[in-house]
Amino acid sequence: MTAVSIIGSILIIIGLWGMLTKKNIVKIIIGFSIIDTGIHLIIVSVGYIRGGTAPILDSTVDRARVVDPLPSALVLTAIVIGLAITALMLVYAVQLHRKRGSLDITAYKELKC
């Protein structure tokens, strides 16, 4: 349990709370982004080695003292995907506002049975 993973958990909880309580679609998207960031922090913290440095090697870096490169690579992927998904969601929000003139999630009842 490291400080980074605790901060990541707090961010996930804040984002989840925001997604569930807020009515504005843009705020829900912001909540999603906060959850995304928290997940990235937790994944990075899983790969931490005590006293480790960044896995960028030269003659002065001890090869047994670098952090696990695999979670960092996965987060690199996840950040770009998160950017694309956030942009797509914002465009959906813009289109919803254009067609129906409302960003309030309670105004959209089609998915309720």
Next chain:
Amino acid sequence: MIKRALILIVVAVAGWFLISFTASVPEQETLPLLAEQYVSQGAGRVGSANIVTAVVVTFRGLDTLGEVAVLFIATAGIGFLMRLDTDKGKRRTRTPASELLQTGSGFLIPLIILFGVYIFLHGHLTPGGGFQGGVVIASAVLLMLLARTDPRINHTMLRAVESLSGAFYVGIGVLGLILAAGFLDSRILPAGTLGALASAGAIPVIYSLIGLKVGSELVSILDTLHNAE
């Protein structure tokens, strides 16, 4: 009221899961076996000083190809959703940007683009790479869109850069299948000395192509959103 209570319960359960998860992951003292292999082989056989780049481009190159594909699909979706009603809408006249922004952007845009190219060319040596460099290039275009009243982006050029870099990326992957051990194997070019600019086989080439592709995709997202309003 019931809704509030339900939300509280959901958040509490999620928090409990997260706390038990983070408490169950111990802080490691040594590298796991797989990571040790990545570090030794990434420096040895692949020849990349930045091990994260070696993992992203070579060991898990297929994931990166999929990621570029997801980014492309998202860009296509954004373009499709925003294009639906832009052609019938009349173009709004924009108020010109301030003198400060116009002069400053003319000075900064070439430097920012140069910095983006630097980031993706040195992806195998320093922190950074194709994705980061592409985003930096897109930020230069964003500055241009903010500063000019009527910016024109050459769409033919944008589309050519994007599709050619994607095609060359897959082509290099297939070359790895023929000349080296497998699809997207970077050892089709010599590994060189660790830490030199021309080292790590095809990694600088692949990352430059990824940088161009990501940059042009983000520029087209920005352009679509800019033209829509």
